[in-house]
Amino acid sequence: MDQQTWKRKEYESWDEAFRGLTPEVRKQSVRVAAYTQALFVQACADSFCHDTPEGREQITGEYTDLAYKCGMYHQLGKALVPPEYQILQKDFTEEELAVYRKYTTDGRQLVASLQEMTLKRRDRNRPEGAELETENIPWLMIRESCQQHMERWDGTGYPDGRKGNEISPIAQIVGLAKELDRLSAETKSEDPFSEAYDRLRQQENTAFGPELIRVLNNARDRCRGVYNKFIHYTLTVPKTIPLVVKRKDRPMGLRYRPVVDAEGRVLAYDAEPWFSGLVQDSEALQTLAETEEALRRTEMTADVTMYLMYEAADALLRIQNCTLHLNGVILPVLGDFYRQGSRMKALEQLFDDQPIERGKLMLTVPEELILTAGKSVTETLVRYLRNGLTLVAEDCHPTDKLLAKVKELGISMVRLAGDLPTEQMQHDRIRCFAAEGITLLAKGVNSTEQTAWLSAAGVTMFSGNINGIAVEEDEMIRDSLLRERVQVS
Numbered sequence: 001m002d003q004q005t006w007k008r009k010e011y012e013s014w015d016e017a018f019r020g021l022t023p024e025v026r027k028q029s030v031r032v033a034a035y036t037q038a039l040f041v042q043a044c045a046d047s048f049c050h051d052t053p054e055g056r057e058q059i060t061g062e063y064t065d066l067a068y069k070c071g072m073y074h075q076l077g078k079a080l081v082p083p084e085y086q087i088l089q090k091d092f093t094e095e096e097l098a099v100y101r102k103y104t105t106d107g108r109q110l111v112a113s114l115q116e117m118t119l120k121r122r123d124r125n126r127p128e129g130a131e132l133e134t135e136n137i138p139w140l141m142i143r144e145s146c147q148q149h150m151e152r153w154d155g156t157g158y159p160d161g162r163k164g165n166e167i168s169p170i171a172q173i174v175g176l177a178k179e180l181d182r183l184s185a186e187t188k189s190e191d192p193f194s195e196a197y198d199r200l201r202q203q204e205n206t207a208f209g210p211e212l213i214r215v216l217n218n219a220r221d222r223c224r225g226v227y228n229k230f231i232h233y234t235l236t237v238p239k240t241i242p243l244v245v246k247r248k249d250r251p252m253g254l255r256y257r258p259v260v261d262a263e264g265r266v267l268a269y270d271a272e273p274w275f276s277g278l279v280q281d282s283e284a285l286q287t288l289a290e291t292e293e294a295l296r297r298t299e300m301t302a303d304v305t306m307y308l309m310y311e312a313a314d315a316l317l318r319i320q321n322c323t324l325h326l327n328g329v330i331l332p333v334l335g336d337f338y339r340q341g342s343r344m345k346a347l348e349q350l351f352d353d354q355p356i357e358r359g360k361l362m363l364t365v366p367e368e369l370i371l372t373a374g375k376s377v378t379e380t381l382v383r384y385l386r387n388g389l390t391l392v393a394e395d396c397h398p399t400d401k402l403l404a405k406v407k408e409l410g411i412s413m414v415r416l417a418g419d420l421p422t423e424q425m426q427h428d429r430i431r432c433f434a435a436e437g438i439t440l441l442a443k444g445v446n447s448t449e450q451t452a453w454l455s456a457a458g459v460t461m462f463s464g465n466i467n468g469i470a471v472e473e474d475e476m477i478r479d480s481l482l483r484e485r486v487q488v489s
Contacts, residue, residue, distance in 0.1 A: 009079065009080065011079065011110070011113075011114065012117065013114070013117075014073070014114055017076055017079045017110060017114065018072075018073070018076065018079070020079030020080075021075065021076075021078055021079050021086060022078075022083045022086050022087065023299050024086075024087060025075055025078055025086050025087065026299060027298060027299045027300070028075070028178075028181060028185075029071070029072050029073070029074065029075055030072065030230075030297070030298050030299075031181050031226070031230050031298070032071045032072075032074065032174070032177050032178050032181050033068045033069070033070075033071030033072040033177075034068070034071070034226045034229065034230070035071065035177035035178075035180055035181055035223060035226050036067050036068060036070060036071030036173055036174050036177040037064065037065075037067050037068040037071065038177075038219055038222035038223050038225070038226050039173050039176060039177055039215060039216065039219050039222075039223070040059070040063070040064060040067035040170075040173055041064060041219070041222065042215050042218050042219035042222060043059050043169075043173060043212075043215045044059055044060060044061050044064070045218070046211075046214065046215050046218060047059070048169065048173075048211060048212065048215050049165065049169040049172075049211065052165050052169070054165075054168060054169055055169045057137055058137065058141055058168070058169050058170050059169055059170075063137075063138065063141070066138050066141060066142075067170065067173070069142060070141055070142055070145035070170050070173075070174055071145070071174055071177055071178075073107075073111065073142055073145070073146065074107070074145045074146055074149050074174050074178065075103065075107065075146075076107045076110055076111060076146060077102070077103035077104060077105070077106035077107025077108070077109075077110055077146060078103045078107075079110070080103070080106050080110065081099065081100075081103065081106075085099060085100055086103075088100055101150070101158050101159060102159070104146060104147050104148070104149070104150055104158065104159045105147055105159050107146030107147065108143045108144075108146045108147040110146075111139075111142050111143050111146055112143060115139050115142075115143075141168070141170045144168035144170060144171045145168075145170055145171050145174045147159070147171070148160075148162060148167050148168050148171035148175075149171045149174040149175040149178060150175060151163075151166075151167045151171065151175065152175075152206070152207045152208070153167070153172075153205065153206065153207060153208050153209045153212075154205070154206050154207070156206075156207075157175075157207075164209065165209075172208070172209065172212050173212070173215075175208075176200070176208055176212055176216060179200060179207070180196060180197070180200060180216075180223065183195075183196035183199055183200065184196040184227055193223075193224060193227045197216070197220065197223075200213070200216060201213055201216065201217070228251040228276070229251070230298060230300065251275060251276045252273060252274060252275045252276065252304065252307070252308070253273070253274055253311065254271045254272065254273055254274070254308060254311050254312060254315070254331075254473065255271075255272045255274060255470035255471060255472060256269040256270065256271055256272070256315070256329070256470060256471055256472075256473065256476040257269065257270040257272060257463055257467065257468065257469070257470040257471075258270075258463065258467045258468050259330065259441065259461050259462065259463045259467070260461070260462055260463070260467050261460060261461060261462070262451060262452075262455045262460070262462070264467070266326070266480070266483065267326070267327045267461055268326060268327040268328050268329065268330060268362070268461065269315075269326070269329050269330070269476060270329075270330050270443070270463050270470075271308070271311075271312050271315075271329050271330060271331045271332070272287075272332075272470045273287070273288045273308055273332065274286070274287070275287075275288075275290075275291045288332055288334070292334055295334070295336075296334075296336055301334055301336040301337055301340070302336075302337055302340055302343065305333055305334065305337045306343065306346055306350070308331060309331065309347070309350060309361065309363075310350060310353075310354070311473075312329045312331045312361060313350055313351075313353075313354040313356055313361055314354060314473075315329055315473050315476070315477075316328070316329055316354075316356045316357075316360050316361060317354045317355070317356050318473075318477055319477065319480065320356055320357070322477065322480070322481060324477075324480045324481065326360070326480065327360065327362075328359065328360035328361065328362045328390060329360065329361065329362060330362045330364060330392055330415075330441075331361065331362065331363055331364065332364045332394065333363045333364050333365065334366075335365075335366045335368065335369040338365065338369060338377050338380050338381060339369075339376075339377060341376065341380060342379070342380045342383050342384075344383055344384065344387060347384075347387070347389070348387075358387070358388040358389055359388055359389065359390045360390070361389065361390070362390040362391075362392050362413070363384070363389060363390070363391055363392065364391075364392045364393075364394035364415070365381065365391050365392065365393055365394060365411070366394050366395060367393060367394060367395050367396045367397065367402065367417075370393055370402065370405050370406065370409070370411070371401065371402065371405060373405075373409075378409065381409055381411075382409060382410065385409070385410050385411070390413065391409075391411050391413070392411075392413040392414070392415055392441065393406050393411050393413065393414040393415065394415050395415065395416075395417045395418075396414050396415060396416055396417055397416075397417050397420065398414075398416065398420075398426070398429035398430050398432065398433055399429065400432075402414075403432060403433055403436065403438075406438065407436065411438075412437070412438055412439060413438065413439045413440075413441065414433055414438050414439070414440055414441070415440075415441040415442065415443060416430065416440065416441065416442050416443075416454075416459065418442075418443050418444030422450075422453050426457075427453070427456070427457045430454075430457040430458055430459065431457055431458050433458065434457070434458025434459075435458075439460060439461065440454075440457075440458055440459040440460060440461070441459065441460075441461040441462070441463070442454045442459045442461070442462050442463070442464075443462075443463045443464060444463075444464050445462045445463065445464035445466055445467070446464050446465050446466050447466060448466070450464075450466075451466070
């Protein structure tokens with residue numbers, strides 16, 4: 001790598017430096033932060049490293065939130081190199097590897113600089129000088145997390161080859177958290193988390209000390225909760241394997257609600273995502289809307305959406321193999337998925353893995369995104385349509401502007417918002433969409449009166465409690481088979 005071709009950036013704030021990391025590194029840092037906090041809580045309970053002065057100072061309950069920050073910022077030094085060098089590559093030369101590994105010492109220096117700026121903002125009269133004094137334990141812990149998290153118990157780590165308790169207690173915890181995240185994300189198995197855990201336990205007295213491994217053993221349930229929270233296995237399950245058999249402990253999935261015509265005949269199914277444990281520590285299942293912010297914060301929107309697409313495609317494949325007649329499955333998709341650019345390559349792989357009629361995988365597009373779509377988003381939507389996908393404008397309020405936009409994009413299906421007033425003006429606006437040949441859907445329909453009013457306005461597809469509750473995939477298939485038999489007889 002020619003270091004003369006790029007210039008190190010200077011950062012004025014923690015947030016600015018964190019944004020200097022690539023999305024992949026930021027996502028990893030968020031996960032490592034959660035693992036670090038889980039391990040730290042257990043370390044406090046187990047009095048980890050309390051036989052050392054550093055342990056007694058650092059491993060206390062008052063620093064639980066700080067432990068999260070230590071995990072969050074442990075890779076901050078990578079913000080000082082170009083994106084292509086922020087992720088370790090197998091084909092790095094010795095020179096490139098040395099530059100990459102320098103992120104540990106670079107991170108300590110960057111953190112010290114940011115801390116210096118913080119102090120100067122507090123005390124404008126403080127004279128410039130060398131690195132801040134480190135009597136401030138929280139600041140010291142963040143610095144040591146950056147510099148020492150790749151050190152190993154037997155001295156084989158870097159940058160300084162520290163061994164044993166020469167490694168800061170918080171750095172030991174962050175290093176273990178990072179390795180747990182790496183192994184669970186890279187392992188291809190039915191239970192990547194358990195396999196990763198077993199591999200870490202085998203590294204006692206080599207990479208990690210026996211006291212830290214005991215913390216790991218005792219924190220298993222806490223760490224499993226972190227793993228489930230971030231839906232790791234969506235990144236590791238081979239996508240070539242059809243998802244016919246659903247794992248019981250998966251943190252998300254789909255239920256299906258009938259979409260019918262005015263006579264009650266089932267035309268399609270709404271796929272309703274559910275999530276477990278992604279919002280706080282609730283045992284109740286959450287909806288896509290309730291998890292949107294968590295997915296955006298962790299930059300998992302695209303990965304989760306692709307997983308749900310595979311599950312919906314699997315349901316469609318089963319329907320297809322049963323020779324059942326159905327227009328498709330409508331899958332809700334967050335706007336961030338489209339803002340992140342085209343995923344057509346991944347979708348082509350999906351259709352290779354699960355050979356369904358691609359138009360029957362019906363993806364929703366939020367009204368707000370359609371109305372504000374710039375060039376990049378517009379190109380993505382058009383590309384999906386051009387490649388045979390069905391897009392459904394979602395949660396729409398019928399206006400002339402929206403009608404013009406869906407016509408411009410080539411979207412031929414519009415689902416109305418559930419809060420539309422039943423008045424003549426609204427009725428006439430809906431009729432304008434129907435007159436343009438646009439298929440109209442309605443959701444949240446809970447009475448025959450609603451169905452009649454919407455039908456008169458040109459709506460042809462309806463979903464809501466009046467049509468039945470959301471059910472699991474097997475029940476959906478069973479109900480569809482029963483309907484087919486009744487119709488045939």
